[in-house]
Amino acid sequence: MQQIFNFIFKNSYRLLFLLLLIVSLTLTIQSHSYHRSKVISSANFLSGGVYERINNINEYLSLKGQNDELAAENARLKSLLYNQKDTTKIPVDSIKGVDKINLIPSKVIHNSYNVYENYLTINSGSAAGVKADMGVVNSAGIVGIIDKTSKNYATVLSILNVKSQINAKIKKSNHFGSLIWDGKSTGFVQLIDVPRLASVRKGDTIVTGGQSVIFPPNIGIGTINNVYVDNKTNYYTLNIKLFNDMTNLGHVYVIKSKDREELIKLEKKDHE
């Protein structure tokens, strides 16, 4: 016993170092393995509050651009509304769709895009009904998926994150693929595993596939910029130019689907 104490006392500095190293490495590995298991995130009172303060100042600088964007979105929505009045036949699905989905307006208070695993911080959290795995969009297209939430803040796994994988399809032909990011350019993402049967052309639009509860179908992502064949899998890999400028984000919407709980419950039952 005495010897154990002696050993601990003698090597206390080294042991403290090892302890702290193990703690930080555990946190690192956890953050890389799966996004839900993260312990340290910017969705907390301290960093969320600080980012909100900074954003309040920065907001003034981009006020004009933000206003233009919102005005453009308003105009688009108005034109949709008027067009719908003209047509006598309203598709049943779209009414159901409107009813099923709630949008929670929110604001990006911190944005990162210079590392391989990028996260955004937004200023609405569980108090506003935001939960993990909800989709985040803005007027131009998709932004990411909610990762961690606190009472008033939430972090978003950006589409510019090598861990992100989103179901997407080619608008024209309905061929599905997975949307990933290779970590190289902030303006481009990649759609992989597109079957060779699909007719793809430069300039075609890519939209969300709607095969999960996270995003409803047909939300814009970007246009095809480059097409090449993956030598290993013989599937197409498409380089996609994003509609969104991910380096400059302001107002966003969190998508809250009313079917969410039901679908998650159903899928859980499946696994049991």
Next chain:
Amino acid sequence: MNSALLVNIARFILLLAAQILIFNNMRFLGYINPYPYMLFIILYPVNGNKYGLLGASFLLGIILDMFCNSGGVHAAACILLAFYRPYIFKFSFGLSYEYQTVRLNDVLTPERFSFILIAVVLHHFVLFLLEIFKFTFILEILLKTVASSIFTILLCILIIYIIKPGRR
């Protein structure tokens, strides 16, 4: 002794704030970010409490991790640097560094420069290795380490020169 403690606490807060508010938003050429917050570990008194340095480095890293959403990457890099700091001192200033009073915040000499260089490169290499966490990206890791290290070293020397008159 008390004033040294106060100076260190002030340095801790100021460098952390500068890192979060200014340097994290630099993104030079899209991906090069300087990390001069590690100057805290470099400038910590040579014969100061080593447990204090280890604890403070961990705290410094973990707070920055919280703001960067990066798990424990900065914390790991910081405590590794804090732990190996005496060895780097020994390498740069010779064996008897503890008996001479080593002042880092002073005119740049080859010894001081080599110390800062080794410390920054070690910290950045561990940081990017853990941040990217894939050996297939080893070229990117090395590129980022070199590019960011140059940037950080320049900023560190600049900051040392700026705060030097007040310290004397």
